[in-house]
Amino acid sequence: MESVQVAFQFQILxxxxxNNFIFRSLRQIYNMRTYLRNPFIVFFLAVLVVSTLLFTxxxxxxxxEVTYSxxxxxxxxxxxxxxxxxxxxxxxxGDLQDVQGFRLIGTGYLVAGLITLGFPALIGxxxxxxxxxxxxKKKS
Numbered sequence: 001m002e003s004v005q006v007a008f009q010f011q012i013l014x015x016x017x018x019n020n021f022i023f024r025s026l027r028q029i030y031n032m033r034t035y036l037r038n039p040f041i042v043f044f045l046a047v048l049v050v051s052t053l054l055f056t057x058x059x060x061x062x063x064x065e066v067t068y069s070x071x072x073x074x075x076x077x078x079x080x081x082x083x084x085x086x087x088x089x090x091x092x093x094g095d096l097q098d099v100q101g102f103r104l105i106g107t108g109y110l111v112a113g114l115i116t117l118g119f120p121a122l123i124g125x126x127x128x129x130x131x132x133x134x135x136x137k138k139k140s
Contacts, residue, residue: 037131039124046120054116058082058090061115062108069100078105083112 035041054061064081067074081102084090104112 037127039128039131042127043120043124046123047116050120051116054083054112055087056084056089058084062104062112064102064104064108066102067100068098070098074100081108 060080060082062081062083064079065076066079066081067076079102081104082090085102
């Protein structure tokens with residue numbers, strides 16, 4: 001442990017910081033910056049953030065079908081769905097009255113995949129391009 005001296009009104013106080021606390025914290029911040037320069041780590045973090053938002057906030061973005069059963073008659077109706085509905089978040093008892101089930105259709109799966117994987121891939125690609133530009137600047 002290193003001792004740190006502080007001058008205060010002509011008196012010198014000495015105290016010790018556990019395990020070089022300040023420098024260790026600064027080192028961790030620097031390491032996080034190096035982690036965020038890795039496009040794969042940025043991609044996975046972005047997928048995690050986007051998926052968390054889409055599965056917790058009821059945003060009706062995705063094409064789907066809702067199957068209703070009323071008085072023995074079953075019919076499907078196209079509708080915009082949220083991914084949070086599949087976890088039961090954002091639904092109330094009144095919303096599910098006479099509903100037998102709901103599912104995404106092809107374009108709904110496509111949009112969900114593009115938002116969940118495509119947008120983070122663009123962010124990761126942007127980090128990769130920034131790293132390449134920085135490497136060229138260092139080289140020349």
